[in-house]
Amino acid sequence: MNTGIGDASDIIGILVSVIITAALLIWVERRLLAVWQDRLGPNRVGPMGLMQVVADMIKMFFKEDWIPPFSDKLVFVLAPTIVFITMLTGFAVIPFAPGVGIIDFNFGLLYFLALSSLSVYSIVLAGYASNNKYSLLGGLRAAAQTVSYEVFMGISIMGVVMLSGTFNLREIVEAQRDGWFIIPQFFGFIIFLIAVIAESRRGPLDLPEAEQELVGGFHTEYSGMKFGMFFVGEYVAITLSSAIIVTLFFGGWLGPSWLPPLVWFCLKTAVGIVFFILLRGALPRPRYDQLMTFGWKVLLPAGLLNLLVTGAVVLSLHGT
Amino acid sequence: MKVHADNIAIPSGITREISERLKINDYTLQPTCDGITTIWSTRENLRVILLYLKLQATPPYGLLFDLTAVDERERIHRHGLPESAFTVVYHLLSFARNEDIRLKIALNDAQLSLPTISDIWPSANWYEREVWDMFGIVFEGHPHLRRIIMPPTWQGHPLRKDHYARATEMEPFSLPEERQEIEQDALRFVPEDWGMRRHGKDSDFMFLNMGPNHPSVHGAFRIALQLDGEEIIDALPDIGYHHRGAEKMGERQSWHTYIPYTDRVDYLGGSMNNLPYVLAVEQLAGIKVPERAKAIRVMISELYRLASHLLFYGTYAQDVGQMSPIFYMFIDREKVFDILESISGARMHSSYFRIGGVALDLPRGWDIRIREFIDYLPARLDQYDKMVMQNSTLKRRTQGVGAYTTAEAIEWSATGAGLRATGLAWDYRKARPYSGYENYDFEIPTGNRGDCYERCVVRVEEMRQSLRIIKQCLDNMPTGPYKANHPLTTPPPKERTLHDIETLIQHFLNVSWGPVIPAGETCITIEATKGLNAYYLTSDGGTMSYRTRIRTPSFPHLQMIPVMSRGMMVADLIAILASIDFVMADVDR
Secondary structure (H helix, E strand, O other): OOEOOHHHHHHHHHHHHHHHHHHHHHHHHHHHHHHHOOOOOOOOOOOOHHOOOHHHHHHHHOOOOOOOOOHHHHHHHHHHHHHHHHHHHHHHHHHEEEEEEEEEEHOOOOOOHHHHHHHHHHHHHHHOOOOOHHHHHHHHHHHHHHHHHHHHHHOHHHHHHHHHHHOOOOHHOOOOOOOOOOOOHHHHHHHHHHHHHHHOOOOOOOOOOHHHHOHHHOOOOOHHHHHHHHHHHHHHHHHHHHHHHHHHHHOOOOOOOOOHHHHHHHHHHHHHHEEEEEEEOOOOOOOHHHHHHHHHHHHHHHHHHHHHHHHHHHHHOOOO | OOOOHOOOOOOHHHHHHHHHHHHHOOEEEEOOOOOEEEEEEOOHHHHHHHHHHHHHHHHHHHHHEEEEEEEOOOOOOOOOOOOOEEEEEEEEOOOOOOOEEEEEEEEOOOOOOEOOOOOOOOHHHHHHHHHHHOOOOOEEEEEEEEOOOOOOOOOOOOOOOOOOOOOHHHOOOOOOOHHHHHHHHHHHHHHHHHHHOOOOOOOOEEEEEEEOOOOOOOOEEEEEEEEEEEEEEEEEEEOOOOOOOOOOOHOOOEEOHHHHHHHOOOOOOHHHHHHHHHHHHHHHOOOOOOOHHHHHHHHHHHHHHHHHHHHHHHHHHHOOOOOHHHHHHHHHHHHHHHHHHHHHHHHHHOOEEOEEEEOOOOOOHHHHHHHHHHHHHHHHHHHHHHHHHOOHHHHHHOOOOOOOOOOHHOOOOOHHHHHHHOOOOOOHHHOOOOHHHHHOOOOOOOOOOOOOHHHHHHHHHHHHHHHHHHHHHHHOOOOOOEEEEOOOOOOOOOOOOOHHHHHHHHHHHHHHOOOOOOOEEEEEEEEEOOEEEEEEEEEOOOOEEEEEEEEHHHHHHOOOOOHHHOOOOHHHHHHHHHOOOOHHHHHHH
């Protein structure tokens, strides 16, 4: 049943709240990292430094929108929009709460996987179009990293699909009424988590960006609002990833009835986001080849094993 | 004026060996203040003697400690020395003998050339380029004899006495368009000039210009990388962007006013840089430093070692992508600076040491903060061990990366933690104690694999040993004066100035001109934060140094980058750079 749920006002509401969340995350991340690193972080502009986001936005809008003369101009301009748009459209299938959302799509999970793969074009094209060697290396790393981790990402959530018997995200949430999938699918969750970080190129797996090595990698040449798109796009990606993790493994909107389902969903997603930020603050970055080896030699077998065991268990329990 | 150095006895073991084994007798022995055997030989015998010292002498003189030159054309006090316009000085160090030897070759204006020794010691490559750059002395057979520190378009050789030292001695600066073109062209990297090929067997190489502005090169430093994908085929370090002419300034500043310049050579080492300089001047002047001053110097030096190592530790973690540790370590480093500020009044560059002692006595209650700090830091270091050193990703990134053996380290003149990480327990503070280090109880941490990880392990352990030394300074701080009672100290003793006219005149001259240091030569080395740092001073009996040679540890360390990084990934290079622990001011001076 591929049915639209929300009307135009819902769509606009979700779009606006996602973008505002992503923008606020800039502040949240800086403040949280500061707290964990015994610093203060941005605390000057507005109450608790909250207006820093506005100040940053204004700065980005009014910065010179520079396109390097040696770049491939069309691609250079288009690249940052891809990550932003793919990540935003990803929210179409997110089941925020019963009756809240944009579309109830039977292949919601596949749709998410497809969009998350598409977003890599943004990075690869940006790296290529910048015509800068550092950007190129970043783009290459992104291509290799994302293509590899897509595989494990897909495999890791097949366990969830088996247990719930559907690709529909709303039905997957409903299937968790008796228990969140984090318990039977713990290994699947770990693999998915690593894959999601690698896909969204967040620290510690921010190899395409790797400030210390590639001075910003794919976005070295970007400035102004085009850089802002990458920047905010990354936060949209984190929000989307947390939302998907919550949906697949932590029971989505399900929770004790003293809070409305939508609040449960948002709370769980927020915890997921904070966890992403904590990971970035805590761990060093592996080397490019180590990340690949880890993916193909550890995550892939582990994912397949998880798939086999889950399949066997499902068959033996409900086998016909 | 009497040449002070005449009083020093000459050691004779190795010189007798040279006469007997090599049948070379036409050399001159020069007495020096530092007691290092100094032989003047000839161009023909240079390679013979050096080869003998490196390969046949038992035990050998393995380490090319320094290679430099002196423009002797304006030197007055050359009593008993061979005629020379330019003298090239080779300084070798033997770990097994715990002894140095200095070989000098006199050159006249007509033939400013010498055979290269870069095939004997690979580390001589950069040193010879530097001597060519600064003095215009040609090294025949050198593979890439071109400017290393000055820009490629520079005219003249700056450390020659006839080269101007100040901008006011030059024409006003202008940069017309054609000149700009020339300068820009000169900066272009041409791989063929360095024997690099553009195409491999199955692939074209990419040349990546890393620096001079790159977050991980720790200053203004450029490395041209030859890459196959992300694998490094070859690397070419390009230095000189941080050159400020510290050695030339030494010839223009009085002995006293040069002290603050030394702080800024290894700018993370602060006053520890003062130490080899003031020790050298004191040796030339014959000043005996009181015990309290020695202990204060040791304490301050070790505090700076802590500050430098803490910064190294943080940036090391940061360069392998760990974001947070640097902030914790900065907080600890701030505490060190607070202590230093309360003692000397300044934080990073306190210039606290003086000729003959230190600038001020310790303030009342100086020990309270230090005691608090040495109780506080060990627990933090244990925490960092868990956070950084035991992190499995960090271990995978650094273990086995950028490794070299003890033999390689000595070939390339590596010293300090980089040498100790290969397993050689050689610390200057233990081997040849200076400033009273023989009175302190501490250990020399070593590694055995000599990789990026162990270089960090060694430094972390050195911090614990520094804390031990500081603790001993606290418990046994001698009483007494903080500065020697000697007319050549700076500022000179003032107590008797209003009692007799001689002291008043002496004081007036020493404050206005600066002290006149007796003619002589000396080289004093210390175990600095990054390795062996030495000041080789030549005094011509004036108020300024005749030649100030600064031997810094980072210079040869950077020369090892190609050896350490060939076949590695770009990310490994970053880990290697982080583990070397260099600052560009220490390289370029």
